[in-house]
Every structure is written in structure tokens, then in C-alpha cells.
Amino acid sequence: MNSLWLIPALPFVGSVVCGILHALTLKARKANPEAHGPSALAGFVAMGAIGAACVFALQAFFAIRGDTTSVVSDPWAWIPIDGTNTANVAMLVDRLSGAMALVVTGVGLLIHVYASSYMKGDPGYAKFFAYLNLFVAMMLILILSSSLVGTFVGWEGVGLCSYLLIGFWYDKQDGWPAVAGQKAFVMNRIGDASFLLGMFLLFTQLGVGFDYSAINEAAASRAGGADNGMLALAALLLFGGACGKSAQLPLSTWLPDAMAGPTPVSALIHAATMVTSGIYLVIRLNPLYAMAPDVMYVIAVVGALTAFFAASSALVQRDLKGVLAYSTVSQLGYMFLALGTGAWVAALFHVITHAFFKALLFLGAGSVIHGMHEEQDMHKMGGLRRHMPRTFATFIAGAAALSGLPLLSGFFSKDEILAQVFLQGGPMYLLWGLGVVTAMLTAFYTWRMVALTFFGPERFDVDRVHPHESPPLMTVPLMILAVLSVIGGVMGLPHVVGHLFHVPHYLHDWLEPVTRAGDQILHRGPAPHLADSTEWLLLGFASLIAFAMAHRGFHTHKHGLIGEETMQAKHPAAAGVLSKAWGLDEAYQKAIVAPFKLLAVFIAVVIDQLGIDGAVNAVGRSAQAAGTKLKRFSDGSIAGYGLWMGAGAAVLALVLTWMGA
């Protein structure tokens, strides 16, 4: 099915067209600085391209419902490696990539619609859509590629777009967005280097090339073998790549800074799609990970720690987008926790619901920021529910889903993860505990955010700032996402609940062909589930803590800053540490960035200039000096020459005699 190539190609073409529109706009602006040129068209081009890609993705999606579980395009023989091997790239839609492609194009389309209004009036309007479309194209290549090499193309491509879009307003705030973009790219590259090594190790160990199907098959065939250490190392290295892209510890610090980009970018790239690539990669290679239990354990620990670390950091952030950023890191941690326990379906479930409610929250935040004239500090908001009713209502839906209030999408997906961790037992109870604490923190910070933004007194200059509701192009996507956030849980109802209504776990059944091999290795059959009574108990417990902590978070902050101040006063040290996200970023600056800079200067000045070049110049100078000294011997005096000639002849004669003897 070569029309699969169209899915990434359409947004790519859209990107090129938008780029040309941007160039034409710049040209028009040269003549008349006020001119808009054809840039307004860019929004339509970009939306059209995503919409068309979405249609083709849907077509492919419907083609894989029945017995056919995957369709694949002709391969592009990209890099001939040696006489026999070639790195191929083909587009593959199967149960996993089909679902992801729908999320990317669907949520992507909504965000494009929203952005067409949000970015109105920006001088880089067309450029913005060129980047955004390019991002979607790269994301689709990442997801749809049938091989690790193809995925790596998209992997680096989305990193590039992320860099460009974070730094989109590169001249604002003294160039801070450009710094943030650079940081994101470099952090991602650290992960990418690890990814590369993992890819090479798989290539040399398995010798089956880079296609996922071949790798998974070869890995599964070695399951239970004696020495799989190298494969485990490869899995770990690839997980290193995932850490970079999905902002897990220790590579997490770039994501909060990425909020320097325009808000639709944060919604699309840094919440709904790109940052979930790492989860996608692990699910894609589930047989490989299934046979490396130690690596899975590492993944679970990293995920749980990241979830807790980020959720606690979100507690005290004042920046509305900052809360959402840390929340995203934290939710991604949940997904890795799920992967670490082999709960592939739960991880993907949370990827999807999170895409709905986090995109919704970011876009809602954008609507607030827009209405507040670019204010992001929640301490300068308050009482906005009266001014922005539609944004408020949809934001509440997103907040409820994020905090895991019962029956909403986030409730079911998060609960499934926690249930799966609980099922593992043993040391996993610890991680489960951490997950539960994180869930409590999540409910707290979410409703603190809602209270500070929409309730309480208005803490802004009423004469200067007139908050207003956003236009329909922005609020309609919010409403659609709100509906999805509320009902999205239906695709994966818990076992016990599903039984009541005779509804299967749709997502589980859908994904079964993809996860079968991994489950087979882990469980020698389909994945088990909890006893009904335990499951009910856990559901009830989760509902209870969500309500309790949401209540607490909301009521301590609904009267304005009093709650904040009392907490500050009670625990100043904790508040300080948390507001700096445990000081990790500063530690990196001090322990890594600064010494590296120093080292670079040391190498350049001391070793290179003084050392190596110094030695070179010294050789040059001594040659000159020697020349100056030797000059005396050729001073033009015949007697002198005669003397030296005689002396030389004598020495030569002596030597020859000695050698002859």
C-alpha cells in the first residue's frame, strides 16, 4: 500500500508550501513593513495537509481491523551499508502505529485549527505552520517506519522541529527561547547517541538488519537463552534514547524549559505527541524488552522516580505552563512505570488519554494566557471563570481527567497502570506506593492550578487587563478535546467494570497482535489480571484519594494566595527546593556544563595554543636561532671556509680510518 507514504508526505509538502509563503511574505514586507503578504494562507494549507494525512491514516486504520493486522508500503532502499545489508525505510501501519498515527493527526489537526487563531498577527505566522507541519511529518515518519533507522530519522527530525519551535520567539526575553531550544536539542542528542549505540549493538548481535519485525523475531527466538547480556545492553541503550526524548530522569530538565515555545507547540509536541515517542519505541520492541527483565526493572524505577520527582516539583510552580510541564514529565513517568512492568497496553492507553487531556489543558492555558495579554503567572490571575466561561468549563474537564477523578479517561488509564504494578507484588509494591503518592500530588497540584487561575479574587490590574474569552476557532477544539477527555476511558474499561456492562477492553484486544510476543515471553501466555475483589478495592481507593486530594488542593487555594503563603511559611525549605525542581538543573549547570566550558577553554588555550602550538613555534624559533648562529660560518671569508674544510676533512678521515679498521 504505497499510499501510506502519503501520510507523512502530505504534511511535508504542506511545510514546504508554508515555507514558500513565508518567503513571499518577507518579500512583500520589504516593500511595505505592514504588509501581510500571502501568509494568511499558511494556516489553511497546514490544516489541509494535516486533514488529508488524517484521512489517509483513517483509511489505513480501517484496513487493519479484521484479519489483516498490518499494511506496509514498498521500502525505500536508503543506505546501502556493505555488499549485503541495506538500511531500508518503509511505512508500516499496524495496530500500534495505526492508533498512534490517528492520535497524532487527529489531535494535531485540532491543535492546528487552534493555532490558526492563536498565532494570528504574529509576523512569523507562515513560518510557524511550516515548522508545525514539518513536525507532524517527522512524527509520522517516527511512528510509521518499519525499521529502527527510519524511526531514527523521525526521532531526530522531531527533535529539530522541537528546537526550532521552542526558539520560535528567539528575540524575546533576551533570547531565552533560543537558549531553551538549544538545551532541548542537546539533551535529546545525548539520548540519540545512546540510541545509535543500541541500534549498532542490535545490528552486530542479531545480524538481521534494522527492521522491527526481524529484530523482534530474532530477539524472541533467543528468549530463555543463556547469554542475552548484550541484547539487554542494547535494550538499555535504546531506553537511554527514550529517556532523552520523553524527558525521563536524568535527561528530564529540558522539557520545563521547552515551555518557552508558543503554547500550541507545548500542547502538540511537548505533551501529546513527541514526548511519547520513547514509550512508543519500547512498546514497538516489546519482545526485546520482555527478555531483559533487569532492564525492565530499571525502566520501572526510572519511571516511578520521574513521576514522583516531577509531580512534587509541580506543586509550587507559579507559571501556569510550568505546572503543566512538570505534570507532563510526571505522567510520562507513569507510562514508563507501566512499561517496566510489562503493561504495554496500559502504557499506550495512558499515552492516548494523556494526549487528549494534556493537549486540552495546554490549549486551555494558552487561551487563558491569550486572554490575559501574555500573562503566565498564576499569582497574577484569579477569578477568570467569569470572564472565560468556555475555557473554564473545558479546563475543568481536563483537570478532572488529569487528577484521576472517577469515570474520566485519566482515571481508567492511570488506574490500570497502578493495578498492573500492584499485580507484580514483591519489591514492586514500593513503586506502587510511589505511584499512589504521585497520584495524590497530581490531584493536589491540578486543583491548586484550577483554583488559582479561575477562582478567588482577581489579582490583576483590572484597568489595564481585560480578560476575554477566545474566539470559536480556539474554543471549539477545546470542546472536542474535553469530550474526548471525559469519555476516552471507554476504550479500556477495567476488567471488573467491563464485566458489568459486557464491554471488552477494546484497546487490549486491538493491540493484542502487537504485544503477543512480549506477553508470551513474560507470562507464557496472555497477561494476567488481578482478582475481582482486589481490583474493586484498588478502584475505590484510587477514587477516594483523588477526591480527597483534589478537594484539599482546591480549597486551600480558592481564596487566593493565602494558602500559598501559609504553605511557604510552614515549609520554606521544601517550597524552595521544589520550586527549583530539586535543584537538578542547577546541579547540571554546576557539575557538568560549567566544568565542560572550563575544559574547552583549557584545551583550547593551555593544551592547544600554549602546548602544541607553543612547541611548534618553539621549533620554528630555535631553527631561526640556529640559523642566526650558523650564519657566522658562512661569512664570506675564504680563510674561514678553508679552515672548516680542513677540519671537516680531518674528521672524515678519522672516521673512515676507524671504520676501516
Add this chain to the structure above:
Amino acid sequence: MLLTVLTFLPLLGAMLVAGLPSRNEKVLRGITVLVTAIVAVLGVVLYNGFDGADPAAQYVAQADWFQLGKIEVQYLLGVDGLSILLVTLTAALMPFVAAASGGHIKQRTREFLVWLLVMETGMMGVFLSLDVMLFYFFWEVSLVPLYFILGIWGAEKRIYATLKFFLYTLSGSLLMLVAVIAAVYGAESTSIVEMTAWASEQPLSVTGWLFAGFAIAFAIKVPVFPFHTWLADAHTQAPTAGSVILAGVLLKMGTYGLLRFGIAMFPAAAIEAAPVFMLLGAFGIVYGAFLAMAQTDVKRLIACSSVSHLGFVVMGMFALTAAGVRGSVLQMVNHGLSTGLLFLLFGALYERRHSRSIDQYGGLAACVPMFAFFWVFSMLASVGLPGLNGFVGEWLILLGTFQASPWIAAIAVTGVIFGAVYLLMVTRKLLFGPVVHEENRRLEDLKPIELAVVIPLCAACLWIGVAPGGPLGKMDGSVNELIQTLDGLREGDQSAQLNVEHEERAR
């Protein structure tokens, strides 16, 4: 015949430019561009006609030259899979260099153009010669024009840089001459093919020394750490055209020499020396990157990035695997394109602002958007973004190195990170942030002539990045033959070792 034309047409052009009565610089430059463009077209014809599956030299041109005792020195040109890409690159790059030189060569234009054309003859000769004396002749010929280009049209510290360049290259050349003489008298032939055959029958005690002589001579030219300090000075002081040729082609004479005379002629010695050179390459990658991070002079920074990128090339070829060698040869071309582009673009900026200091810029993206676009594009090609040329080369090199030594590949892979650090840093400081210097607001964006130079080169980067199968296919025959030879030697070694062990056990 085609190769003879490719080599000597520029020299004819040089004579024409030198002898023409017209003093109009535009006419002179027009002729130069025309001549180099014809050579470029011929280069493309050659590329298309070249059969990549055939390992033998093609388009051979042969004539007797002179007698050296018993030895018949020949005029012998030919092209094979190791040289085809570099020949095409040289031919294709020169018209752009000639066209771009109009912006910054304002005095003694005629002389400059003559040297440019003479240099092209020299470089072509180096890549096409299949006779070692002829090779040496062209090698020296190519040295002289750059000496003058650097010395006459260079920046403020040009004399120091020129002297340094000359002394370094000369010492390399002399070392090579010694090795050439020794090898020629041993082989009793100057034909590279016959010398290789002779070398294959010599013990390691002989070929080891010869390999060392050639390898060090070429390592200076590349330059491999610790011989690299001439490069930063030469690049920084050279006029844009000089920097572009230096990065684009001249340095490749070193890496090409390492491959042709180091590895292909003395494969057994190369196997022994491979770990050292791979480590030197990997070390160069990291070292060059750190050097680049500390620079405040943009041209110097790009020069240091060359040290890093050439580390990849050296490491890849000494991996002695198919992927490594192929990636290495391709990366020679890639580095020529992407670094050439960076020098060309910064040269355009330098013509307008006359400063190489990074803090004289900032926020240029808002002032000169087209410049910003092409700079970012070239920077990404250099960083090795998939879809552009640099990635294919780096990826193959890293894969090939990983096959040979995972640990060295693990060191080298950090270059992927550090490369992003310094290139993104210089990009940010040039293009992003607020505009600090008011005069930058009035900068003129790229002119049509500059676009005409930059766009085709960017297109080439994209083409190699998306469809590297074409250029990589051109070296199939030659690289496969080389790898077979190497494999044969390695297997021979192993079986010899096994025999020894067997004998010991028998005792």
C-alpha cells in the same frame, strides 16, 4: 582522454586568463567560471559514465613520460571507486568558488584566478594519478597556489599562517618523498598497481616503515591530531575562496592519500596500525569539538570543527570494514559540501561586516532571513541530521567502527553530542537573541549571485542525504575488493595463529 582534459583544461584556462589583454575583472572572472563550469560538466559526465561495480581503474589515459634508470615513469591517469567522488566534488565545487570570489577578491584579481585554476589542475592530478611520481608532482603543484592565495589575499596574520602551512606541508611532502623513493626502488616501478602488488609480497618489517612514512605525511595534511594547529591558522587567515577549497578539497588529499597509499597499498601494515589510527580519529573528534566550543572567532570555530569531522573520516577508514570505508569516503565529500557552505556563508557575512568575532553578531535571523535559513540548513548538514548528507556518512562510519571496536565507537559517538553543542551555540550567537549591534540591522541579505552559489550546494547536501545509494554505489567495486584483500589477510593471520597454536599443542 576525458581525464586528461579534466586535469589540464584548468591549466589552459589559467594561461588564457594570464595572457588575455583585457583588464576587465568581470571578463576574467567570467572566463574562469566558464572554464571551471565546463570541467564541472565533464566531471558529471565522468560520474555518470563511471561503472561502480567495476573495481578496476577506468577512463585510463597512458603515455610514456621519462626513464628513471631501469624504471619507466608513466603519465598514467585513471579513476576508480576510491577517487570518483572526490574528482566529481572537486570539479563541481570550483565554479562556485570562482563565482563567489568576486565578493572578496578586490585586488590582483587576475593573479588570483590564475592560481585558482592552477590549483584545480593540481588537485585533479592528485586524485587521478595512478603513477606515484605523477602523483607527487601534482601534490607539489597543488601546494604552491594555496601558498600564494593565503599569503597575498589572506587576513591580518597571513604571513605567519602561510609560513606555518608551508612548513608543515613541506615536511609532510619530504617525508612522503623519502617513502616514495624507497618504495619505487624496491618495487622497481612507479605504477601504483605494480607497487601494491610488490608490497603485498614484502614482510611487515619493510611495509611497516613505508606505511609509516606515507601515513605520517598524509596525516599532517589531513590534519590528524597532533599535527592540526596549522589548519586553524590557515583557515582563519585565508580568504573565503581559500578556506572553501582548503576544507572542500585540499584536506581530502590527505585522507585520500591515507586510503590510497596507507591502506590500499600496505593493507597488512594498515591492519597493525588500525587501532592507533582509529583512536587518533576518535580522539580528534572529541578534541576538535572541545576546541571549537572555546572559539570566539567564527572562522576558527569552523576550522576546529573540521578537525572533529576529519576525525570521523580517519576513524572510519581505519575501521577497515565495508561500512567504515564507504562512510569515510562519502564523508570526505560531505564535509567538503557542508563545511564549504559554512565558510561561503560566513564569508558573505564577513564581506559586509568585516569581523570574524562572534560577539559582533546576534539576532541576524530577523535582519537577514535568507542567510539565516541557509546557515541553519548547512549547520544541520554539518551536525548530521538524518535526511541531509552528514548523517549518512557519520552513521556508516560509526556503524563500521562499532563493528571493529565498540569502545572506540562509544567514544566517537559523543562527537554527535558535542558537534550539536558548538554548532548550535555558534548558530544561536549569530542568528538568535536580540539585535545588539545596530549596524547589523542594515545588513544586506544574500544577493542573487550568492544564492546561485549556495542553493546548488544545499541541494547536493539534500540529495546525498535522501538518496545516498547513488554515490555509495559508485564505490562498490573498489571497496569490496579492498575489504576482500583485508579479510584475506586477517583470515590468513588467524589461520597462521591457529597453526602456531596447533604446533605448540602438538609439542
